[in-house]
Amino acid sequence: MLLEIKDVRKAFGDQVILDGLDLGVAEHEVVALIGASGSGKSTLLRCVNLLTEIDDGTIHLDGEEISDPRIDPDAVRRRIGLVFQSYNLFPHMTVLENITLAPVRVHRRPAKEAEAQARQWLERVGLADKAGSYPDRLSGGQQQRAAIVRALVNSPRLLLLDEVTSALDPELVGEVLTMIRDLKGEGVTMVLATHEMGFAKQVADRVAFLDGGRVLEQGPPEQVLGDPVEARTRQFLARIIEAGRL
Incomplete structure (x- = not known):
């Protein structure tokens, strides 16, 4: 198990x-x-x-x-990735910045590497054009998908x-x-x-x-x-x- x-x-x-x-x-x-x-x-x-x-x-x-x-x-x-019912995206950061924050700050991954992986995930979930948008410019469904990507970008078990x-x-x-x-x-x-x-x-x-x-x-x-x-x-x-x- x-x-x-x-x-x-x-x-x-x-x-x-x-x-x-x-x-x-x-x-x-x-x-x-x-x-x-x-x-x-x-x-x-x-x-x-x-x-x-x-x-x-x-x-x-x-x-x-x-x-x-x-x-x-x-x-x-x-x-472990955890996604809540409230999206918990930082409102002052773009979608891309939200997703790369933990990989760069916590996991010490190179910024370019983290950004490339984040963009790959955003492409896969249909949010590639929202990378530079702030959360309040996204629908609820888009925000939740971005929150899920944020949890997945670290390749959790x-x-x-x-x-x-x-x-x-x-x-x-x-x-x-x-x-x-x-x-x-x-x-x-x-x-x-x-x-x-x-x-x-x-x-x-x-x-x-x-x-x-x-x-x-x-x-x-x-x-x-x-x-x-x-x-x-x-x-x-x-x-x-x-x-x-x-």
């Missing part, structure tokens, strides 16, 4: 968010996390990226325990996507989902938290339903989303269908 999460627990005060959660992700696999708000999806992604410290359990990446307090979190984050379409207008969702589908075709390992059940069904190799801070049910999309075993999963999906989101 590329990523192994074992018996991970996290609480904020008296509120238990992750309650002995187990999950494994193989290389080149795409795993979609689904579940109601507050089920622990975003917290889990933040724990994997070491933005949130776990209370108990272990997280391994490529066989290395990255949850060990002695580990250098910055070194780990160089191997693992890409984490946290509700990356939830802040977008409906007509802009498709362009971001197309990009993620293309990344899957290129073998990028991804864990994505999503409310887009139709998309999870199309792109995920496996769907994991989180409830009460645990993975209650997981399996192929057609099984979990089409014929779930657990009553709680069926209840959740019934509400999704009622809302017209599946």
Whole structure:
């Protein structure tokens, strides 16, 4: 397994968010996390990226325990890309400057090399003509694609996507989902938290339903989303269908 999460627990005060959660992700696999708000999806992604410290359990990446307090979190984050639902692009920097900031400042790569790679990625996602634009001149879908490129430019072993379409207008969702589908075709390992059940069904190799801070049910999309075993999963999906989101 590329990523192994074992018996991970996290609480904020008296509120238990992750309650002995187990999950494994193989290389080149795409795993979609689904579940109601507050089920622990975003917290889990933040724990994997070491933005949130776990209370108990272990997280391994490529066989290395990255949850060990002695580990250098910055070194780990160089191997993991994380994209939030809010794009988090620096407004005073152009798209190209946003994308090359970490490779040049943090990873000490030559500026010309970082810029060349950034332009290659922008070309691939249809943003080559936006390299010199500032974020406020881009649509939401374009900003989110730029944010994903920023996470990919360092060639991470693992890409984490946290509700990356939830802040977008409906007509802009498709362009971001197309990009993620293309990344899957290129073998990028991804864990994505999503409310887009139709998309999870199309792109995920496996769907994991989180409830009460645990993975209650997981399996192929057609099984979990089409014929779930657990009553709680069926209840959740019934509400999704009622809302017209599946």
